[in-house]
């Protein structure tokens with residue numbers, strides 16, 4: 001199908017983007033276009049204007065500073081995959097990136113677009129939740145920062161207002177005690193996940209005496225937003241994987257990919273895999 005007719009404007013500044021969003025209430029921002037164009041083609045959305053933000057300078061950097069990794073909204077998935085800074089200082093994101101679509105999609109799709117779109121089965125929103133990251137937003141009242149748990153509000157719904165532009169995401173940089181785990185199940189590699197899990201923890205102590213602390217588990221594909229599994233986190237911090245699986249209190253719905261019962265079963269399986277990754281790495 002072809003999209004409904006729309007006007008197109010490429011902007012060079014954030015101010016221009018915000019002003020155009022105020023002027024055209026049904027306008028949409030265009031970043032990599034990998035999700036937006038599909039929704040236009042399927043006529044799920046028919047904005048009168050597309051505001052192309054790819055010409056705005058300063059939104060495509062990756063920086064390690066003051067104990068954090070900051071990633072500009074226009075950084076492409078492929079650029080992030082090749083980044084040594086991300087590999088070294090944001091290893092959970094590095095593990096998740098190859099699971100996003102296929103190479104052609106990762107060449108165009110942006111990290112900002114992925115977080116703003118907030119698909120419940122997407123990898124990066126879950127990573128942001130697991131890492132307790134934050135998002136920078138510029139809107140009509142200037143710049144603000146939103147923490148991940150406050151950002152994801154519901155199904156494809158975020159804290160972004162109609163005139164807001166997401167400009168960067170920030171996550172704590174990994175330390176030598178950091179442990180990360182990532183696993184997902186999809187019908188084929190590159191498909192959106194049926195169920196996935198992004199996790200991080202801190203190794204407390206050394207060798208056989210070490211334990212996991214600050215465990216954070218963020219499941220995706222099992223709810224409207226990425227979901228922390230706090231009871232399972234506590235059990236894993238006690239070193240009890242069976243108890244962690246038993247404590248999973250996810251309540252997924254049936255969808256086109258799997259029934260709720262299958263999703264629950266798969267979530268438990270993924271938790272075992274990810275727990276192994278977290279524990280093996282800590283010795």
Ligand SMILES: Cc1cc2nc3c(=O)[nH]c(=O)nc-3n(C[C@H](O)[C@H](O)[C@H](O)COP(=O)(O)OP(=O)(O)OC[C@H]3O[C@@H](n4cnc5c(N)ncnc54)[C@H](O)[C@@H]3O)c2cc1C
Pocket residue numbers: 028029030031032033034035036037038073099100101102105108109110111112113114116117119121122123124160164165166167190191192193
């Ligand atoms: C076949 C296929 C398979 C895919 N598989 C996966 C997958 O497995 N996992 C996954 O996570 N994704 C997948 N994607 C989506 C891909 O990751 C997209 O890159 C991402 O969802 C959106 O990024 P984008 O830059 O393309 O955004 P766009 O498509 O340009 O925009 C998406 C939405 O976000 C808004 N937006 C974009 N940037 C900003 C911003 N800076 N501030 C505010 N709003 C903004 C747009 O207005 C639009 O509403 C897939 C896509 C396709 C076509």
